[in-house]
Amino acid sequence: MFEKVKNLLVEELRIEEEKITPEAALANDLGINSLELADLILLCEEKFNISIDDEDLHKFVTVGDVVAYLEEKSA
Numbered sequence: 735m736f737e738k739v740k741n742l743l744v745e746e747l748r749i750e751e752e753k754i755t756p757e758a759a760l761a762n763d764l765g766i767n768s769l770e771l772a773d774l775i776l777l778c779e780e781k782f783n784i785s786i787d788d789e790d791l792h793k794f795v796t797v798g799d800v801v802a803y804l805e806e807k808s809a
């Protein structure tokens with residue numbers, strides 16, 4: 735799942751691949767702003783065929799948080 739999320743970040747948001755680790759903070763380390771986070775959420779919903787609740791967005795602080803959430807929703 736990490737590789738799939740990493741590929742989304744690289745291909746869709748043009749983030750440098752070497753910066754992306756499970757511990758990388760979306761905003762502080764990767765420079766993702768609120769619009770890009772919204773794009774990432776939509777991409778994840780489409781790619782993994784899930785629905786992400788608005789109240790869950792605060793959980794997405796690091797790349798690892800996104801991966802864990804997607805793994806939980808996909809299970």
